[in-house]
Amino acid sequence: MQLLLFGAFNGLIVGFFYALMALGLSLILGLNSVINFAHGGFMALGGYLAFTLAPFIGFWGALAVSPFAAAALGLVAERGLIRPLYGRDPLYSLLLTFGLALILEDMTRTIWGAQGVPFAIPDFLNHPLSDVYFFLTGYRLLVVIVAAVATGALFAVLRYTRLGVCIRAGNADLETVASLGVNIYLLRALNFALGILLAGLAGILAGGQLGLTPTMGSSLIMPSFVAIIVGGAGSLIGSLLGGLIIGVAAGVTTMYIPAASEVVIYLIMALVLLIRPRGLLGQEGLFE
Amino acid sequence: MTLLLEAEGIEAYYGKSHILHGVSLSVAEGEVVTLLGRNGAGKTTTLRAIMRLTPPREGRVRIFGQDVTGWPTHRIARGSGNGGVGYVPEGRHMFRHLTVEENLRVPPPTPGQWSLATIFSLFPRLAERRTSKAGRLSGGEQEMLAIARALLLNPRLLLLDEPSQGLAPVIVEEVMQAVRRMRSEGTAILLVEQNAILALAFADRAYVLSDGAIIHEGPAAELAADSEKVKSLAGARASRAA
Numbered sequence: 001m002q003l004l005l006f007g008a009f010n011g012l013i014v015g016f017f018y019a020l021m022a023l024g025l026s027l028i029l030g031l032n033s034v035i036n037f038a039h040g041g042f043m044a045l046g047g048y049l050a051f052t053l054a055p056f057i058g059f060w061g062a063l064a065v066s067p068f069a070a071a072a073l074g075l076v077a078e079r080g081l082i083r084p085l086y087g088r089d090p091l092y093s094l095l096l097t098f099g100l101a102l103i104l105e106d107m108t109r110t111i112w113g114a115q116g117v118p119f120a121i122p123d124f125l126n127h128p129l130s131d132v133y134f135f136l137t138g139y140r141l142l143v144v145i146v147a148a149v150a151t152g153a154l155f156a157v158l159r160y161t162r163l164g165v166c167i168r169a170g171n172a173d174l175e176t177v178a179s180l181g182v183n184i185y186l187l188r189a190l191n192f193a194l195g196i197l198l199a200g201l202a203g204i205l206a207g208g209q210l211g212l213t214p215t216m217g218s219s220l221i222m223p224s225f226v227a228i229i230v231g232g233a234g235s236l237i238g239s240l241l242g243g244l245i246i247g248v249a250a251g252v253t254t255m256y257i258p259a260a261s262e263v264v265i266y267l268i269m270a271l272v273l274l275i276r277p278r279g280l281l282g283q284e285g286l287f288e
Numbered sequence: 289m290t291l292l293l294e295a296e297g298i299e300a301y302y303g304k305s306h307i308l309h310g311v312s313l314s315v316a317e318g319e320v321v322t323l324l325g326r327n328g329a330g331k332t333t334t335l336r337a338i339m340r341l342t343p344p345r346e347g348r349v350r351i352f353g354q355d356v357t358g359w360p361t362h363r364i365a366r367g368s369g370n371g372g373v374g375y376v377p378e379g380r381h382m383f384r385h386l387t388v389e390e391n392l393r394v395p396p397p398t399p400g401q402w403s404l405a406t407i408f409s410l411f412p413r414l415a416e417r418r419t420s421k422a423g424r425l426s427g428g429e430q431e432m433l434a435i436a437r438a439l440l441l442n443p444r445l446l447l448l449d450e451p452s453q454g455l456a457p458v459i460v461e462e463v464m465q466a467v468r469r470m471r472s473e474g475t476a477i478l479l480v481e482q483n484a485i486l487a488l489a490f491a492d493r494a495y496v497l498s499d500g501a502i503i504h505e506g507p508a509a510e511l512a513a514d515s516e517k518v519k520s521l522a523g524a525r526a527s528r529a530a
Contacts, residue, residue, distance in 0.1 A: 165393045169383040176381040179339055180395040181365040181372060181441050 011251020040217025046200025232282020
């Protein structure tokens, strides 16, 4: 039982990393029609920026500022590189973000080193909160809380703000949104930045938990795509759910059959695709 | 009379097929102009070219005297401080999974007589259904929502593409009532219609489009009086209605 809980909680944490990544990828896929392979690169960038900023503004300051710094860099990439490719064959933006992913990874390697760096978290967060549930440290609890709050805030923005309403409307019909006087160039830029903001946050949280390496982005991005497919393309709640499901499944599997912890993710994806090709909450007709 | 809209020599393509061949038309302040023609004549493309949803390859568009050729769609819709252009597309293009109220939040708030409150008094049915998903509205309610959405930009010019499409006659009458109200408030209207009889009864002036070119232009009443001409110019729908 102890083992199961341990695995499930580990999985929940990793699942939240997947979910934050998948939510950002979904946002960008929905409105910008871009499959953002560079998402993992921006995630790592968020983590490393926090690592660099923490000595000056402290852990909490870095946690608050770095996602926005990553989002600002994402905005630059959208303005300078991705924007000219809107309206063209999706293959172009896919190739571009794939190249950008390689550049970002090598950039982090050049600046911060290939070895990886430990991201120091405040000492009091390192201790277990309970003797029985030794795996329940303050930091792990913090990860769950911050990720849950960020997800809640995202859904609140999409539901209640005009920006969110325009993003949801634009997912369905961007042309009509433009004809109603909305600057869709700005809307796409903000939406891209919002997605990168979530990636940056995931990078910082993951850095404190798993350490920072230049390849952390590329190792987390594939499961995040799987999360979208499992949850259903076009559904943000699906992406959240998909991330948590595969995270917990991988976490629990690690406890019993460590070798199968990665395979299980793809098994779940295969199973979902066989039984329900549109994913758990996916829109009808997208893949069927 | 000031011209609100002037399109001059519009050439438009869908991919490689040449749809509009030098279309020129104008709408004056407070005027209702209808654009008639058979299916595939290029009526919808003309409106899309004006909004730059289908960017014209040649030709100029002036709105309120200002050359807007090359402006992005949202700037044309918002206008340049003296009122925008409301566009109600063919098939309504609701955001189906958004509520009525959310649909109405998409256009940026613009100063003028049309606000959520005045819109709801013009279309009480939309007020009743404000929390319903737009996809669950009836065809007539969807048309009203599409018009309401465009009105929130406080346009001085409204482009209406086939507002009667797929609606029962009673509902068409209800929709036209709202359009008449806008007209009496001084909004100029460019109305694209398959139903020539309906459109001619309503408009001041008419253009007829065929194979992407204007083949007739004149007062609506004159054309309406000559049903043979309507039939030959604008196609079968008109003859059946006549």
